[in-house]
Amino acid sequence: MMIQQLQSIFKSSQLIMPELILIIGILVFVIIVSFDKNKSNSGLNFLYAIALLFIYIYYAIHHYQLNLKSTAFLSGFNNMLYIDMASLFFKQLICLSAFIGILHARFFKFKFSGEYYILIFCIVLGLLFLTMTTHFLVIFVSLEMVSIASYALVSLQKEKFNFEAGIKYLIFGATSSAIMLFGVSLFYGITHSLNFADLEFLKSLNSNSSTIIQIISFLFLGGILFKSAAAPFHNWVADVYESTPGPIISFLSFAPKAVAFLLIARFIHFSSVSLEMVIIIVAILSLVIGNLSALWQDNTKRMLGYSGIAQSGFILIGLLRNETNDFYGSFFYILAYLPITMGSFFLADLLFKQTKSPNISDYKGLGQKNVFLGINAIIIMMALIGLPPTLGFLSKLVIFGSITSVENLRSNSMYIALIIFGLLNTAVSIYYYLKIPYFMLVKGSYKLKEVSIDFFLTLVLSYFSITIVFLFFYPEKLSEAINSILFK
Numbered sequence: 001m002m003i004q005q006l007q008s009i010f011k012s013s014q015l016i017m018p019e020l021i022l023i024i025g026i027l028v029f030v031i032i033v034s035f036d037k038n039k040s041n042s043g044l045n046f047l048y049a050i051a052l053l054f055i056y057i058y059y060a061i062h063h064y065q066l067n068l069k070s071t072a073f074l075s076g077f078n079n080m081l082y083i084d085m086a087s088l089f090f091k092q093l094i095c096l097s098a099f100i101g102i103l104h105a106r107f108f109k110f111k112f113s114g115e116y117y118i119l120i121f122c123i124v125l126g127l128l129f130l131t132m133t134t135h136f137l138v139i140f141v142s143l144e145m146v147s148i149a150s151y152a153l154v155s156l157q158k159e160k161f162n163f164e165a166g167i168k169y170l171i172f173g174a175t176s177s178a179i180m181l182f183g184v185s186l187f188y189g190i191t192h193s194l195n196f197a198d199l200e201f202l203k204s205l206n207s208n209s210s211t212i213i214q215i216i217s218f219l220f221l222g223g224i225l226f227k228s229a230a231a232p233f234h235n236w237v238a239d240v241y242e243s244t245p246g247p248i249i250s251f252l253s254f255a256p257k258a259v260a261f262l263l264i265a266r267f268i269h270f271s272s273v274s275l276e277m278v279i280i281i282v283a284i285l286s287l288v289i290g291n292l293s294a295l296w297q298d299n300t301k302r303m304l305g306y307s308g309i310a311q312s313g314f315i316l317i318g319l320l321r322n323e324t325n326d327f328y329g330s331f332f333y334i335l336a337y338l339p340i341t342m343g344s345f346f347l348a349d350l351l352f353k354q355t356k357s358p359n360i361s362d363y364k365g366l367g368q369k370n371v372f373l374g375i376n377a378i379i380i381m382m383a384l385i386g387l388p389p390t391l392g393f394l395s396k397l398v399i400f401g402s403i404t405s406v407e408n409l410r411s412n413s414m415y416i417a418l419i420i421f422g423l424l425n426t427a428v429s430i431y432y433y434l435k436i437p438y439f440m441l442v443k444g445s446y447k448l449k450e451v452s453i454d455f456f457l458t459l460v461l462s463y464f465s466i467t468i469v470f471l472f473f474y475p476e477k478l479s480e481a482i483n484s485i486l487f488k
Contacts (some may be wrong), residue, residue, distance in 0.1 A: 008078075009077070010070050012074070012076030012077045012081070013076075015067070015074060015076040015081070015083070016076065016176075017059075017063060018056055018059045018060035018063050018064070019060075019125065019128055019129070019341075021055070021056065021059060022052070022056045022121070022124075022125055022128070022486045023125065025052040025055070025056070025121075026052075026118065026121045026122065026125065027111065029048060029049075029052070029114065029117065029118055029121065030118055032044075032114065033045070033050065033113075033114030033115065035119060036114065040199050041335070041367070042149050044226055045112065045113070045114045045116075045117050046102065046105075046117075047107050048117075049102055049117045049120070049121070050099070050102060052121070053095055053098060053099055053102075056095065057092060059150040060088070060091055061088070061092070064083060064087070064088045064091075065088065066366065067083075068083070068088070069235065072084060079134075079135070079195055079197070079198075080133065080135040080137070080138050080195070081129075081132050081133055081135075081138065082132055082133055082134045082135075082197060083132045084485075085485045086131075086189075086262065086411045086486075086487070087131045087132040088485075089129040089481065089484075089485045090258060090259060090262050091438075092129055092130055092336070093255070093258055093335070094124055094127045094128060094131070094255045095124065095258065096338065097241075097250075097254045097255045097258075097291075097338060097342065098120060098121075098124050098251055098255065100250070100251075100342050101120070101247045101248065101250050101251035101342070101388060102117075102120070102244065102247070102350070104250055104342070104345070104346055105247035105248075106248035107456075107457060107460060108246070108247070108349055108353065108457070110184055110245055110247060111385060112245075112247075115156060116153065116156060116248070119149045119152055119153045119156070120149075120153070120251065122145060122146075122149040123145075123146050123149045123150060123153070123251075123252075123255070123256070124255070125143075125145065126142045126143070126145035126146035126149065127140075127146055127255055127259045129142040129144065129145075130142045130146070130259045130263060131259055131260075131262060134195055134196055134197035134266055134267075134270055135194055135195045136184045136187070136188070136194045136195070136196070136220075139224075139263065140177075140180070140181065140184065140223075140423055143177070143180075143223055143224070143227065144177065144225065146256060147173045147177065147227075148258070148390070150169065150173075150252060150483060151166055151169050151173065152166075152172045153244075153248055153252075154166045154240055154243070154244050154248075155167075156168055157243075157245070159243070160416045161239075161242075161243045161353030162243045162244070164239065164243075165236075165239040165240045165242070165244070166240075166244040168235070168236050168239055168240070169236045169240050170240075172226065172233065173226060173236070175227035175415070176222045176223045176225070176233050177223050179219050179222035179223065179228075180219065180220055180221070180223030180224070181223075182219055183216050183217070183218070183219030183220030183221075184220055184221065186216045186219065187201075187216055187220060188217075188284075190204055190205070190208055191204035191205065192204070194412065195264075196267055196270050196271045197270040197271075197386050200336065200431060201271065202270075202271060205271060205272075205273065210274060212423045213273055213279065214273070214274065214275060214278055217267070217271075217273050217278065218275075218278050220267075221264060221267070221275075221278075224260045224263050224264060225260070225264075225282065227256040227257065227259070227260040228256070228257045228260035228261060228264075228312050228315075229253075229257060229305075229308050230282055230285075230286045230309065230312040230313065230316065231282065231286040231288075231289045231290070231309060231313075232282075232285060232289075233287035234289060234290075234309045234432050236285070237305040237308065237309060237430070238293075238302045238305045238306060240252075240305070241253070241301045241302060241304060241305030241308075242299055242301050242302045242305070242358075246301070246345050246346070246348060246349035246352075247345075247349075249296050249301065249345060250341070250342050250345035251342075251364075253304075253305075253308055253341055253342075253345065254337065254338055254341050254342060257308070257312065257315075257334075257337075258334045258338075259339075261315050261316075261319065261330055261334060261452045264316075264319055264348075265319055265327045265330060265331075265487070266487075269327070269487045275319075276320060278318055279316050279317075279319055280320070280414060280418060282304070282313075282316055283313040283314075283316040283317050283418070284313070284418070284421060285313075286309050286310060286312050286316065287313035287314070287421065287422065287425040288425070289306075289309060290306050290307060290308070290309030290310030290311070290312070290313060291306075291307075291310045291425050291428045291429050291432075292428075293306040293309070294306035294307050294310070294429070294432045295428070295431060295432050296431065297360075298360050298361055299358050299359060299360075300348045300351065300352075300358055300359070300360055300436070301345075301348055301358060303360070303432055304341075304344055304345065304348065307384060307429065307432070307433070308341070310425065310429065311337065311341075311384075313422075313425075314333060314395075314396065314399050314422065315330050315333050315334060315337075315399070316330075317329070317400070317402075317403065317418060317422060318330030318331075318332075318333055318398075318399045318402050318403075320402070320403050320415075320460055326486045326487060327486065327487065328398070328402060328482055328483070328486060329398045329399045329401065329402030329403075330402075331482045331485065331486070332394075332395060332398045332399075332478060332479070333395040333396075333398065333399055334480050335478055335482065336391045336392065336395035336471070336478070337395070338401060338462050338467060339391070339468055339471075340380065340383045340384060340390075340391065340392055340464075342464070343380050343461065343464030343465065343468065344380050344381075344384060346460070346461055346464060347376065347377060347380055347461060347464075350373065350457050350458070350461060351366070351373075351377075351436075353379050353454065353457070354366060354370070354373070354454070360435055360436055360439055361439060363436065363439045363440045364439050364440075364443040365440070365443060366439075366440045367437065367440030367441035368440075368441065370458065372458050372462065373440070373458050373461070374437060374440045374441045374464070376458065376461045376462055376464075376465045377436055377437045377440055378437045378441075379465040379468060380464065380465060380468065381433040381434055381436055381437055382433075383468045384429070385426065385429050385430055385433045385434070388427055388472065389469055389473070390468050390469060390472055391467075391468045391469075391471045391472050391475070392468070393472065394471075394472055394475055396422075396426065400419055400423075401423065403415050403418070403419070404419065435458045
């Protein structure tokens with residue numbers, strides 16, 4: 001019996017060989033940093049981090065594609081891990097966002113110590129395991145790995161404001177984790193199963209009150225919604241976004257959020273739980289709180305933090321389950337959100353470098369001095385709003401299109417109200433998003449007579465803008481990628 005169990009563990013370990021290589025790489029990184037006398041050797045840390053990322057993603061793509069050729073999914077460790085094309089796709093998104101964040105730090109010459117990179121890789125590792133599980137225990141452990149590393153990453157600068165933000169992040173994170181564990185314990189008490197993809201789990205749910213199941217589901221999703229910065233689990237967002245360095249918060253604003261929505265989609269798909277009312281309430285709260293709070297912000301990163309809450313509300317709309325919805329809308333929005341959100345934080349850091357101020361009101365006339373920077377600001381802010389000709393317009397169009405089938409609108413008038421409400425919130429967001437290009441291009445001259453224009457960073461920012469506009473006209477590749485990962 002023991003030999004058979006060891007053989008099963010060994011076979012399952014071969015399945016996640018890319019992750020095991022990444023773990024070894026992280027341990028080697030820890031040793032290098034521990035024995036490195038020159039703690040400020042950011043160049044060596046940068047090169048090692050980039051190399052480790054490339055090694056992982058290259059091996060992972062070949063390894064998982066080879067194994068998934070003959071089957072729709074893979075499972076291991078007694079079905080604790082579940083790997084399909086969606087897992088591989090989101091693994092690539094995680095690594096791409098980490099790669100962009102690391103390059104972001106290098107371009108702006110952030111002198112990150114090795115500890116920063118180690119914590120980033122710990123977050124990446126936790127997120128990778130979250131993409132390939134339907135097991136409550138693996139979800140909790142992986143989510144805590146991501147959370148603890150995130151708390152440390154936010155507090156690593158050792159400034160008073162960072163400590164305050166980190167403590168707030170920790171308190172709300174621990175609370176949401178406790179709520180999630182309570183929901184998991186209730187699920188286990190009802191179903192005697194820790195895997196929401198098991199048939200026994202589904203049978204047990206069907207024999208209980210749907211109202212009770214929805215309440216328990218909301219409790220379980222508490223920890224996941226915390227990572228997605230959705231209301232009412234959003235209180236940490238503004239302070240953390242404001243105090244954390246741009247490259248770090250750029251990565252944290254996308255990768256955990258993307259994986260959180262993948263987990264919610266998996267839970268809805270496998271458990272067949274009707275979360276319609278829960279999703280609608282959370283989506284409306286996120287849209288209202290995010291947009292109205294962003295209206296009053298003068299700090300750029302705080303404004304982007306609140307806008308991220310609103311963006312979570314839009315993604316949740318695409319998760320509403322119906323006969324024609326296969327989560328295409330949410331997955332398309334997440335993919336489009338990558339260049340838009342990471343481009344917006346790159347823009348925020350570039351504006352700070354030019355003006356030495358994080359406040360929007362201090363950008364007066366900057367676009368008149370640096371026209372290309374002003375044009376990039378217009379494109380990125382238009383994409384966040386969802387205006388053509390940007391990828392943001394297509395993402396919102398797809399989201400609303402996912403719930404506008406005739407059958408949905410006839411059977412549920414709430415969908416019509418949600419569409420109208422979403423469009424009104426989009427209109428509200430025009431004010432605070434366009435405030436940045438308005439101050440840059442329309443308001444009075446910049447306070448300094450001479451502005452040192454950084455052409456290289458402006459060029460890098462232009463790649464984000466070009467991608468956002470290019471994919472508006474040629475979205476076929478995005479559609480093909482999304483169609484290949486939809487749950488069957």
